[in-house]
Amino acid sequence: MPHLIIEYSENLENTIDMAGLVDAMHATAVTLDPLPTGGIRTRSVARRNFRIADGHRDNGFISVVLRIAKGRSDEEKHAVGEALFSTLTGYVQRAFDMGPLSLALEIQEIDPETRWKQSNIREYMEKRRGTGSGEPHRGS
Numbered sequence: 001m002p003h004l005i006i007e008y009s010e011n012l013e014n015t016i017d018m019a020g021l022v023d024a025m026h027a028t029a030v031t032l033d034p035l036p037t038g039g040i041r042t043r044s045v046a047r048r049n050f051r052i053a054d055g056h057r058d059n060g061f062i063s064v065v066l067r068i069a070k071g072r073s074d075e076e077k078h079a080v081g082e083a084l085f086s087t088l089t090g091y092v093q094r095a096f097d098m099g100p101l102s103l104a105l106e107i108q109e110i111d112p113e114t115r116w117k118q119s120n121i122r123e124y125m126e127k128r129r130g131t132g133s134g135e136p137h138r139g140s
Contacts, residue, residue: 010046012060060102
């Protein structure tokens with residue numbers, strides 16, 4: 001059930017390929033053992049109305065939140081966070097060098113007592129794997 005949510009200031013769309021950032025973050029996430037491939041969801045949303053620091057229109061931000069179920073060790077969470085933040089900073093380095101940009105990544109654990117879910121994606125992954133198509137499947 002890992003969900004990667006990328007929120008960013010709309011003024012970055014002219015300097016950063018945000019669809020590419022989603023692809024890069026997702027590609028990293030699926031390589032990380034503590035994150036089950038079948039549960040990973042990566043998405044982004046631009047924020048049109050925002051103010052950062054002194055309010056200058058060139059100031060930008062990217063905030064990434066990884067929402068995960070409880071059960072991973074602090075070491076696993078740290079390794080996952082380091083890998084994802086490295087992908088983020090590497091991907092946006094040129095924009096970071098060119099102008100004011102604030103980057104953040106946070107991992108949030110979800111309480112299973114206050115969460116409801118339903119998905120059949122893993123079953124479809126298994127079907128695709130059985131026919132030789134689709135991506136490799138890692139555990140839950």
